[in-house]
Amino acid sequence: MDLQNNFFYIVIQNRYYKLENNEDNYHLEKVFTKEEMLEIIEDHNVRNDFNVRYFIVITNDETFLNKYLFTINLDEFKMLCGVENYNEKNIRINNDYFFKFDEEVFTYFKKILNDEIISATMLWTCETYFPEYGDVIENFEGWIENKQFSYFKTPGRYRKTMNDDRVFSFKDYKMGNLELFKKLVNINILEIETDKHPSINWEWRNGLLRYYDKISSTRLYISDELLKALKYDNDINFKIQTKLDKNHYLEYYVIEIEIPVKYNRDNDYEKDSDNENNSQYDKYNGAYGFDDDTIDSAFEGDPENYWNID
Known part of the structure; x- marks a missing residue:
């Protein structure tokens, strides 16, 4: 991306309010136009929820940087992520008053900046235990790309109507x-x-x-x-x-x-089955879902011959 001739707007939300333990729950997303960015800011201002959802915008648009306290430039974001190669002359903020990020967040930010993806999201799953007390276990499953959006409008080819602006x-x-x-x-x-x-x-x-x-x-x-x-x-x-x-x-x-569950030698279903039934899959461990006799007769004793079927 040519930063000298193109404005970019990348939003970072920390949606930690969705988690019981207030763990970081980042969502990064590109906003494509200045007009869309202004609409998003106006909507947030109307709902006055900046204290509920941590929200910043990284941009090179000086009009935004000079007007909104929640906007920072690329060098300031690098500083907050602990990235060393930033230009100190462009730093206008005191990092003691901003949340810190890490280089993993910056890695996904770069992919969005370079137009490789539109969004990146931390995926958390919740598992309930002791339901009578409402206790849950929260597990971080990793980052997902281009799966969740807060702002990206439905592309025209997938809209149900011409005015579908969801x-x-x-x-x-x-x-x-x-x-x-x-x-x-x-x-x-x-x-x-x-x-x-x-x-x-x-x-x-x-x-x-x-x-x-x-x-x-x-x-x-x-x-x-x-x-x-x-x-x-x-x-x-x-x-x-x-x-x-x-x-x-x-x-x-x-x-x-996808190997059927009944052929997975480590699952409880097969452990509970009788030894005679298990013996049908001892030789090749149920490769590709076939029993030993099928592999011996149809594939000449080599499960990999399954891929050479005409």
Whole structure:
């Protein structure tokens, strides 16, 4: 980004009020225009909730820096994050009066500044124990990118109406199968390269087969090996990742086969089953969901031959 010719506005919220223990719960997000940033500031001022949600804006817009106490420049943010290579001449604040961050926060800030992502959020999960006392355990699961938004408006291709001005949200699919793929991209992907769909929008992209659906404006990525596995067994479940690309298109990446729970040698279900049933999976540990006899007869004793099915 050319900082000399382009204004940038990146908001940082600390949403610690959502947590019982007041742990840091950061959300960083890009605001695309000056007009949008002014609307956000006005909305916060009307609700007067700056003391409830810690909120600062990092920007290079001098009109904002000179007017709003909650705005800081890039060098000031570097100082607050403990990043050493900042220009002391640009420091206007006393860091004793600001919250401190760390370099991990600055890492995600840079990705937003460089237009790699729009938002980054700390993901916390809560697990209830002793419900009668309302006690919960809070676990930090890591950072997620482009999954949660406070300001980013729904892209035109995903709006239900022309005036749909809502903040963008979408379902973060983590599991998928043939029926879900049909729903997401409006086609049976097993019909690729068949007489029924000879000119389907399918191509190789970064080592993966990619299909673009013009109806839903979404993309599906799957490897040739996993596609062959699906042709062999239409009922297979997959792990998938839902992503938003830099041009704000939804993408679904098929990652790997989801092994059924009954074949997981470490789960309680199998531990409680009888020894005779367990012996069916002793030799290959239930690889890819198949018993020992199937692997010996169908795959010549090598589970990896599963990927060479035509």
